[in-house]
Amino acid sequence: MKVYTQNDKVKIKLKVNGEEQEVEVEPRRLLVHVLRDLGYTGVHVGCDTSNCGACTVILNGKSVKSCTLLAVEADGSEILTIEGMAKDGKLHPIQEAFWEKHGLQCGYCTPGMILQAYWFLKHNQNPTEQEIREGISGNLCRCTGYQNIVEAIKLAAEKIRQNPQEYLRLA
Amino acid sequence: MKRTDVVEPLRGRGGFVDDFDYKGKYVSFVRSPYPHARILKIDYTDVTRKGGHVFTGKDIRLSAVRAGEREGGETSSILARDKVRYLGEPVTMIVGDDPYLLEDLKELVVVDYEPLEPISSIERALKDDVLVFENLKSNLVLSRETSFGSLPKNDKQIELELYWSRSSGNPIEPYAAVVIPQGDSLKIISNQQAPYAVIQEVEKAVGVKINHIPARHGGSFGAKFSLSKYLTVLAYASKKLDLPLKWIETRTEHLLASNSSGPERKFKARAYFKPSGEVTGLDFEIWEDIGASTFAGQPFKPTGILAGPYKIRNIRYLVNLVATNKNPPGAFRGAGTPPHTWALERVMDNIADELGIERSTVRKINLIDSFPYEAPYAVYESGNPRKLLELALSRNDLFSLRNNNIGVGIATSTDPSTPSGSEGVRLSIKNGKIVIGLGYGPEGQGNEDSARILVSKFLDIPIDMVEYQIMDNMTAPQSFGPGGSRMAAFLSGAIAGASEELLARLRRKAFSILGEGLEYKSGHFYNDRGKLSITQLGEENVDFIFSLQSKTRFNAYPFACDVAVVRVDEDKITPIKQVVYIDSGVPIDEDLVKEQVIGGTAIGISLALYESYKYSDDGYLLTTSLADYGMPSAADLPEIEVNIEYTPSTSNPYGAKGIGEIPVGVAAAAVTSAVEDVIKRKITKIPIVPL
Ligand code: FES
Ligand code: FES
Numbered sequence: 001m002k003v004y005t006q007n008d009k010v011k012i013k014l015k016v017n018g019e020e021q022e023v024e025v026e027p028r029r030l031l032v033h034v035l036r037d038l039g040y041t042g043v044h045v046g047c048d049t050s051n052c053g054a055c056t057v058i059l060n061g062k063s064v065k066s067c068t069l070l071a072v073e074a075d076g077s078e079i080l081t082i083e084g085m086a087k088d089g090k091l092h093p094i095q096e097a098f099w100e101k102h103g104l105q106c107g108y109c110t111p112g113m114i115l116q117a118y119w120f121l122k123h124n125q126n127p128t129e130q131e132i133r134e135g136i137s138g139n140l141c142r143c144t145g146y147q148n149i150v151e152a153i154k155l156a157a158e159k160i161r162q163n164p165q166e167y168l169r170l171a
Numbered sequence: 172m173k174r175t176d177v178v179e180p181l182r183g184r185g186g187f188v189d190d191f192d193y194k195g196k197y198v199s200f201v202r203s204p205y206p207h208a209r210i211l212k213i214d215y216t217d218v219t220r221k222g223g224h225v226f227t228g229k230d231i232r233l234s235a236v237r238a239g240e241r242e243g244g245e246t247s248s249i250l251a252r253d254k255v256r257y258l259g260e261p262v263t264m265i266v267g268d269d270p271y272l273l274e275d276l277k278e279l280v281v282v283d284y285e286p287l288e289p290i291s292s293i294e295r296a297l298k299d300d301v302l303v304f305e306n307l308k309s310n311l312v313l314s315r316e317t318s319f320g321s322l323p324k325n326d327k328q329i330e331l332e333l334y335w336s337r338s339s340g341n342p343i344e345p346y347a348a349v350v351i352p353q354g355d356s357l358k359i360i361s362n363q364q365a366p367y368a369v370i371q372e373v374e375k376a377v378g379v380k381i382n383h384i385p386a387r388h389g390g391s392f393g394a395k396f397s398l399s400k401y402l403t404v405l406a407y408a409s410k411k412l413d414l415p416l417k418w419i420e421t422r423t424e425h426l427l428a429s430n431s432s433g434p435e436r437k438f439k440a441r442a443y444f445k446p447s448g449e450v451t452g453l454d455f456e457i458w459e460d461i462g463a464s465t466f467a468g469q470p471f472k473p474t475g476i477l478a479g480p481y482k483i484r485n486i487r488y489l490v491n492l493v494a495t496n497k498n499p500p501g502a503f504r505g506a507g508t509p510p511h512t513w514a515l516e517r518v519m520d521n522i523a524d525e526l527g528i529e530r531s532t533v534r535k536i537n538l539i540d541s542f543p544y545e546a547p548y549a550v551y552e553s554g555n556p557r558k559l560l561e562l563a564l565s566r567n568d569l570f571s572l573r574n575n576n577i578g579v580g581i582a583t584s585t586d587p588s589t590p591s592g593s594e595g596v597r598l599s600i601k602n603g604k605i606v607i608g609l610g611y612g613p614e615g616q617g618n619e620d621s622a623r624i625l626v627s628k629f630l631d632i633p634i635d636m637v638e639y640q641i642m643d644n645m646t647a648p649q650s651f652g653p654g655g656s657r658m659a660a661f662l663s664g665a666i667a668g669a670s671e672e673l674l675a676r677l678r679r680k681a682f683s684i685l686g687e688g689l690e691y692k693s694g695h696f697y698n699d700r701g702k703l704s705i706t707q708l709g710e711e712n713v714d715f716i717f718s719l720q721s722k723t724r725f726n727a728y729p730f731a732c733d734v735a736v737v738r739v740d741e742d743k744i745t746p747i748k749q750v751v752y753i754d755s756g757v758p759i760d761e762d763l764v765k766e767q768v769i770g771g772t773a774i775g776i777s778l779a780l781y782e783s784y785k786y787s788d789d790g791y792l793l794t795t796s797l798a799d800y801g802m803p804s805a806a807d808l809p810e811i812e813v814n815i816e817y818t819p820s821t822s823n824p825y826g827a828k829g830i831g832e833i834p835v836g837v838a839a840a841a842v843t844s845a846v847e848d849v850i851k852r853k854i855t856k857i858p859i860v861p862l
């Protein structure tokens with residue numbers, strides 16, 4: 001294990017939404033803040049106790065709360081954020097489904113919720129309602145009562161089933 | 172209808188405060204580690220030596236401002252002077268280069284405290300041996316009685332002691348503000364609720380002109396009214412230092428010290444009734460735990476719905492405000508009415524049980540059955556709550572689920588959705604587009620799309636021709652924005668007025684081209700000489716302010732009836748399904764009504780079962796994370812079904828009523844009743860403790 005002192009600056013490399021990024025960071029800086037500094041401001045912060053999931057991103061194929069990692073721990077990793085979901089301006093089917101089913105009100109939990117849904121649907125394309133509810137239970141939403149989010153994820157599953165290779169290859 | 176205002180947030184480009192480009196300093200607060208203590212000395216020389224700037228409560232001089240009438244938020248300083256009165260109360264404000272470095276600087280502030288005995292309950296406070304505010308001489312800071320008719324003391328009576336726990340909006344985005352000096356004035360970008368109105372107060376308090384840019388909110392639910400106390404000190408410091416400042420609240424700070432919690436209320440609720448089940452009088456005495464503050468609006472909002480949807484005319488409502496060492500309240504969805512609705516429904520259930528009749532029967536007997544109904548305290552202009560109840564009772568699919576573990580409960584309610592006041596809009600024609608300008612930061616309810624729909628209806632044009640724009644406080648004619656559930660009524664009124672004025676102006680222009688005999692249809696003026704689209708008549712800007720004042724403070728009463736189905740196992744209560752029948756007035760958009768009703772219902776269920784700020788006996792907040800607080804996840808909430816069954820309101824040109832808040836109390840009441848249905852024991856407190 002490498003030991004850093006507080007004034008060290010560490011150079012790290014990240015591949016975010018396919019874009020290579022190289023940054024110098026303070027060792028104690030959280031991944032979520034580094035991503036936001038890099039301009040990926042769709043990664044939100046809703047708490048400081050790893051409860052809300054607003055900061056959820058896909059890191060090396062896994063859904064993670066980016067506020068629970070130091071940026072230095074993510075050195076060399078591939079990351080998908082909400083900004084990488086739409087392709088050529090066209091919304092990803094999960095985003096479309098959230099739009100069609102009113103799966104967001106204020107939109108603050110939405111990027112994290114959509115990425116969590118992405119990861120969840122990657123592992124289960126025929127989910128039951130209960131599985132969806134449990135699958136997103138690490139992501140909090142205060143506006144929707146979750147109902148329309150659950151409906152959106154059901155619809156997204158339907159859309160994804162039509163072309164899973166295409167829609168699930170982002171990360 | 173699909174919402175246009177959510178497309179950018181869907182792409183991760185919501186435009187929240189923290190997303191704006193920013194260069195400048197950051198702010199953080201050193202907060203009290205004690206719930207109650209005297210501040211003896213603050214030593215921050217080490218911070219200054221390292222280049223940080225520090226402000227204490229004594230450094231900040233603000234003018235006194237009288238806030239306008241609203242339930243949440245005051246415009247005063249957030250920083251303590253002399254004494255701290257709740258855990259997490261800000262003691263110093265530190266300005267530094269970066270939020271991480273600020274954490275280091277904060278460690279260098281040394282505060283000497285003399286801890287005092289903390290007051291963490293109403294009972295303890297009423298002993299008055301330790302005072303939260305010495306100058307007030309008592310922790311009972313105000314008692315105020317409202318009464319109508321005379322209580323029929325010879326009738327049968329019941330008395331209930333009830334308790335509604337402290338909870339709050341907890342929007343997923345916390346408070347956020349950026350303040351930038353611009354010559355003699357300041358520019359502020361923030362998620363302040365009711366920004367146009369509140370910024371005027373901040374300007375007065377700090378003595379500076381402010382240009383406020385309302386950012387999109389990551390939810391508010393009343394909480395963000397209370398940002399104002401932070402804005403004043405940020406504005407003060409930015410002006411003093413002539414530096415741009417940015418502050419983003421953390422969740423822990425929000426839970427501890429956002430000054431935004433909902434009501435915490437103890438009731439002694441007495442009701443008088445006839446053997447038939449007719450309720451003849453209500454005598455409510457309440458004690459509101461208002462934390463470390465000297466006034467709160469939330470206990471008084473129930474004066475707009477004292478007897479709820481029922482025909483009860485003899486009423487006494489006695490409010491006692493009790494100061495304690497807790498985070499002061501602000502406003503939370505319903506701003507004080509959900510506990511009242513819940514308590515009224517407890518009363519109805521208990522009367523039914525006492526008389527041995529169906530709980531629905533007591534409601535049938537007492538529900539208002541003719542409209543408009545002039546209650547002693549308000550006028551309910553339209554409604555049909557009996558119809559809502561009948562529809563609910565017709566749900567055999569739900570009632571047939573009842574068994575040893577599954578309970579079904581019902582509840583009915585109304586809410587004072589629309590406080591009197593005004594709202595301004597600007598309706599413009601620009602580059603062939605119709606633009607509706609609004610003066611507040613979108614909070615997520617979709618009012619911006621409601622505005623587009625209303626413009627399209629009043630101008631008789633396709634909705635795609637209409638865009639919305641958020642105006643800063645220099646441009647907006649006037650605004651309050653969402654608060655109460657006022658936007659349906661106020662946008663209807665403002666947009667009807669603006670549309671009428673716009674069409675009158677355009678008609679004059681069209682007349683000068685086409686002459687006499689003009690007709691108007693689908694966005695065109697026409698006569699036998701030709702046809703002109705409203706977008707062909709040059710640019711226009713119409714400012715219109717809609718005002719609504721009535722005899723009593725509130726207008727546009729919605730009604731609701733809920734059926735809750737819950738499963739009760741040994742140590743766990745699971746909500747299974749909640750069905751809502753709602754009189755929303757004429758819905759501007761059914762999807763938006765349903766979004767609001769589902770969201771509000773979810774909160775009501777959650778308040779009944781999960782959420783609560785808990786304090787230890789010695790005044791420490793025990794629930795310092797969202798998990799401890801009981802914020803529900805998708806797995807904790809049931810399917811919610813919403814059915815709209817409306818009567819048009821007469822308070823505004825569209826016939827809309829506000830429905831953002833009514834779902835909360837009635838949902839909590841129905842869930843409580845459903846749990847009782849299984850456990851056959853009286854519930855007197857929420858959240859309901861697992862058995
Ligand atoms: S910001 Fe809340 S879990 Fe990461
Ligand atoms: S949409 Fe507002 S928090 Fe989920």
